[in-house]
Amino acid sequence: MPQNIVVSQPEDLTVAWAQRVVKLHEPHTLVTQVDLVSVEVGTTTRIRLAVTYHAETALPRRWFVKLPSLAWRARFITALPQLLETEIRFYQELAKAVPIALPVCLAAQSRWGLGSILVLADIEEHGALPGEPHDVLSAAQAGLVVDGLARFHARFWHQHGTVPRYRWLAGRVRQVEDHLGTVLAVPLMQQGLRRSGAAVPVGLHQAALHYARNRRRAMRFLSALPQTLVHHDCHPGNLFWQQHQAGLLDWQLVRIGEGVSDVAYFLATALEPEQRRLCETGLLARYAQQLHSHGITDVDSGQLNGRYRAHLVYAFEAMVVTLAVGDMMPTASNLELIRRTATAVEDLDAFAALPI
Template sequence: MEKDIILRNPSDLTVAWAQTILNKHHQNREVNDVKVVSVETGTTTRMRVAVDHNGPESFPRLWFVKFPSLNWRARLITALPQLLQTEVRFYKEIAHTLPVNRPCVLAGQSKPGKGATLVLTDVTEAGSIPGNPEDTLSPEQAELVVKQLAQFHAHFHNKINVNPHGYRWLAGSVRRLEDWLGSALAVPLMKRGLRLAADVVPPHCHPLALNYAKNRRKIMKFLNQGPQTLIHHDCHPGNLFWHQTFPGFLDWQLVRIGEGVSDIAYFLATALEPKIRRRHEASLLFCYYQVLQEQGGISMNFNQLLNRYRAHLVYPFEAMVVTLAVGGMMDKAINLELIRRSVIAMEELDSFESLPV
């Protein structure tokens, strides 16, 4: 029987717990000590842990541990859609096939009624630098991320078309519940978020945003009509890491089947200062389009892709406003900055006008 590794509090992290993880990889090796380096609370509780053990030099001594959020609002909003459970399953079943850089999984477990825990290698041990949500990327960095996303989307576009059953769980009952909750709570969360973000969302956007919230179910159906692939769905700069100049992707809780350009919209709207995005947006989109063409991952022309990009810009705006409304999931000043960036992108491309409402 698999030993329980599910954590509920930082105090649950003991030498015996770490020994269970080490035993999965190296029997007859011992953990001597564990030390919590840092604890952060957002949509999950995230701990960086230093583990002293006598295992091989190649086995990591810095671990990144995720378990349900200690913030009750964040825990409540993520529990029903089982976001961490989804990430655990993703790392166990799919992550090893990704054509993008991501952390290696050391252990993961989820149990009904008990929650989930995910243990990853800490990317800093290999000299990588984790991103921060408030990072502003350069055009050169943005191009590297866009190319990686294009390769990722093209790879799974072909696999999902050929073998949809292997990924059906990503669009199953849990995702349908998440979509239902998102639509059911859209109006009250949008109202609260707009009130809290009054200084960065122009007044004339408020009725448009509320109309979007009222029609969210219909709009989500429209946004899911494009070519289907695997998407990250949370591509802000805090979910990136950099190994030298090469990007990698963190936090796969929201991974799902969807339209690839939605990741590009989320990324460009949140990771670039508006004047930089404005100057380079078209060339970055065309770069994405070219890679998809080369790898057989697109079935539309560039103008059609551009129109889909415009429509998908509404989601990063909604996501950041809802994050602010829920509270406790992101530093407020950073959250407001990402709302500012996303609302400017959405306004400049008339995103609300591209929606079927």
């Protein structure tokens, strides 16, 4: 049985703890010092560490550690669907097959009754630039992300039903998450709309609440074409940039779903509305073309555009619910992403694309 590396508080990340992690990679390398660089609390508690060794080593000197959130509301909303545990299992079982840049995983462990921990190499050590949730991407950057999403989606296209190791992605944990989302949909939407203020046009409120009351039906429609592995939380704060290529962080919501859902979520959150209006049709065509270049030929452009429009609703809901729960994203960034997603939903009359 592997050594226990699970801890519950940032102050538990000691030299002795780091030594247990290092032993997984270089048993004879000694850790001499661990310094806490920063602690951020959101959907998880995110900790940056500076680690000093007794000699030269290939191991990173900056670590990024994720623990369950220290904020009680965020912890409650993420504990039942086991979001951190899902990300841990992603790194343990799927990450090596993902054809898009990811952080290097140093250790990942979940222990029943004790907790969970994910230890990654800090992407900034080698010059990568992490995104911020409120970042605005250029059309050129958006194109690079769309290319990466197409490559990622193509890798897992149609495999979920035939490869047993992927089936957990649609199993009990996802069912709990869907049930929780349905039960809390109306009160969270009401609370989020109240807190959003001018970020959501008043004309969208009735449709948003109707969607929340009929969320189960809407989710069945949005899940009707499960084709591939999706990130499901592809906003600018979960991107990083290295050598002009985009990578993806935060795989807590990874699941089987429709590839274009990631594209809708990304374009609605990452582009200013004016830029999105100008380039979204072209970027959707680029996504379809990239899929085709990777051997995916069963993509209908007309259907793709319609599904893109419908999936914008989830991006809007996710941002509004994030605000309603609180402690999951900086409020100013959250409000900005609500503004962008609400504008996208309004521009394309996305609620009308749902058969509810």
